[in-house]
Each structure stands twice: as C-alpha cells, then as structure tokens.
Amino acid sequence: MIPTPLLRPRRLRKNPAIRAMVRETSLSPEDFILPLFVVEGENIKKPISSMPGHFQMSLDHLAKEATEIQSLGIPAVILFGIPAHKDACGSEAMSANSIVCRAVQALKKAAPHLYVIADVCCCEYTDHGHCGKLVGQDVDNDATLELLQKQSLVLAQAGVDMVAPSGMMDGMVAALRVALDGAGFSGIPIMSYAAKFASGFYGPFREAAESTPQFGDRSTYQMDPANGREALREAALDYEEGADILMVKPAMPYLDVLSQMRAAFDIPIAAYQVSGEFAMLKAAAQQGWLDHDRVMLESLLSIKRAGADLILTYFAKEAATKLG
Numbered sequence: 001m002i003p004t005p006l007l008r009p010r011r012l013r014k015n016p017a018i019r020a021m022v023r024e025t026s027l028s029p030e031d032f033i034l035p036l037f038v039v040e041g042e043n044i045k046k047p048i049s050s051m052p053g054h055f056q057m058s059l060d061h062l063a064k065e066a067t068e069i070q071s072l073g074i075p076a077v078i079l080f081g082i083p084a085h086k087d088a089c090g091s092e093a094m095s096a097n098s099i100v101c102r103a104v105q106a107l108k109k110a111a112p113h114l115y116v117i118a119d120v121c122c123c124e125y126t127d128h129g130h131c132g133k134l135v136g137q138d139v140d141n142d143a144t145l146e147l148l149q150k151q152s153l154v155l156a157q158a159g160v161d162m163v164a165p166s167g168m169m170d171g172m173v174a175a176l177r178v179a180l181d182g183a184g185f186s187g188i189p190i191m192s193y194a195a196k197f198a199s200g201f202y203g204p205f206r207e208a209a210e211s212t213p214q215f216g217d218r219s220t221y222q223m224d225p226a227n228g229r230e231a232l233r234e235a236a237l238d239y240e241e242g243a244d245i246l247m248v249k250p251a252m253p254y255l256d257v258l259s260q261m262r263a264a265f266d267i268p269i270a271a272y273q274v275s276g277e278f279a280m281l282k283a284a285a286q287q288g289w290l291d292h293d294r295v296m297l298e299s300l301l302s303i304k305r306a307g308a309d310l311i312l313t314y315f316a317k318e319a320a321t322k323l324g
C-alpha cells in the first residue's frame, strides 16, 4: 500500500500566482553586463559568424549601440579591442590612443550613464596571441604585470569606470591596485577574473577578438578545469590583493565553483557566460532543437541562483528585451 503523502510541495505550485509568490530568484536587466568588440575604421559592423547578433564594430556604430543598450536598462558593457597592429608585447594596448581608450571616450559621450568596464589583457594585442610577454614559449608573469599596469593606467585616464584583468597572472590585482592608486585612481574598482579556466568554451570569442594563440595553449596560466579547491585559493588571493568583485568563468560548466565562491566571500561575485555557452544554445535553437528564449532565461537564472550578482552575457540585449 502506498501511504498518503503528508507533505505536498505541489501545493505551492498550483497556479502562477502562488508560484510567483514563492519564487526564490528573479532576473532583471540590471544583472547584465554586455561584452562588445571594437575595431579600427569607420562604418564597420562585421558579423561574428559563431556568435549570431554580435559584431566587430567601429566607434561610430558603438556610439549608436550605446543608446540602445541604455534604453534596454542594461547598466554596463565590457569592452574588448581589436587593434590594427599587433606586436610581441601588445604595445597598442598601452597607448593612450588605443582603440579601447577611444571606445571608452565615445561611449561616455554617447551614453554618459552607461557604466564602462574594460578587459585588461594582452592577448588581443600580441602577435603570438598569448596573454602577456613571452620568455621562450611561456608567458613571463612579472614582466606582464608591468604591461597590465600601463594598460590600466591609459584606460583610467580615458575615463573607464572599472578594469577587469583577465590574464590569470599571479599578483595582477595587487599590481593594478598599486598602479591605479599611485596615479590618483583609487576610486576605480577592479573586477578580477579570479577563477578563469583553460576552457574550450572560449572558441567563438577567439574568432571575435582575433586572439587565438599562435602556438600552444593557455594552460600555464589559466586554470585546470578539474580544480575546484584551487579556484577558491585563486579567489582568496585576489580578495586579499584588493579585488572589488570576483569572477568565475565560464559560468554554466562551473556553477559548483560559483556557488562555493558565493558562500566563501562577502564581496560581489560575477559569472561570465562565455562565447561557447552562448554559441551552443544559439546553434541548437537555430536547429529548432531547443526553445531559444526558454533556455536563454533558464541558463541566466541558473547562474544567478548559483550565486552570481553580476552576469556577463552575450544574451544581455535579448534577455533584457524579454524581461522588460
């Protein structure tokens, strides 16, 4: 005989009203940060084939985009620059006239209230595609810190609101903090890509940012996908070095790491739903195998439920439109 259940969770699922009343997590356009790719030139809006709806954009298009982003209620963007010239140490990234510095200025002019974050890394600017200066076949950690300091200073001078170092160099948060504070930019926060894994899910981004390593891979600086405890250690180091926000990247394959970081730290946690996560949902939806809007919102909700306060996502505009 089957006993009559005494406890019936289904009571609270009976209709939309009660389901809404007991819902634990909700999404809002304010949760999102939209990544943007900016290139030299004029009137360029070149589609990125593996990321439908995303483009490499010249400054004129970026300015138009800014107003639309703002009107959707998305508070922030994160910029990635594709320079005209690349060299061994990514000199373009350290120029006050770099494509990202000019993009910061263009965005601030077009949409003064849009919060502008800049990714701080060398890989889009180096001819070898690695995230710093090389010694032999590997990235020289401490020499790269100096490049990252210079890069963040030109960005600060250009008026960026926040810097986000993504190169997984040891000591990068402290290096940036010292450089920024020393130049009078103590008010600029650092969002650290604290637990960034050496992931296959970055594939489409590397097409978008033209930053594929020309030899080898990033496993000597980005984290081994197998390591959860080490991710917490990386986060603890960045926290101690003064990071204002800690990020986990990618998001969906690392929700366990995200949730542990949320529990371990008292500062905001960000998650980056990366290009490959976006591309696979888009591709399946285009085939008619998944319901686009449903999986888009479910993926973002899961990331938020796991503990993200901020979500970097290529779905920002579509999700904001849907939620709005």
Ligand code: PBG
Binding pocket: 119, 121, 123, 131, 166, 167, 201, 202, 203, 204, 205, 206, 211, 273, 274, 275, 276
């Ligand atoms: C640059 C950087 C990468 C991403 C963000 N910043 C690429 C990489 O490490 O190869 C990936 C973002 C994405 O896949 O959407 N260091």
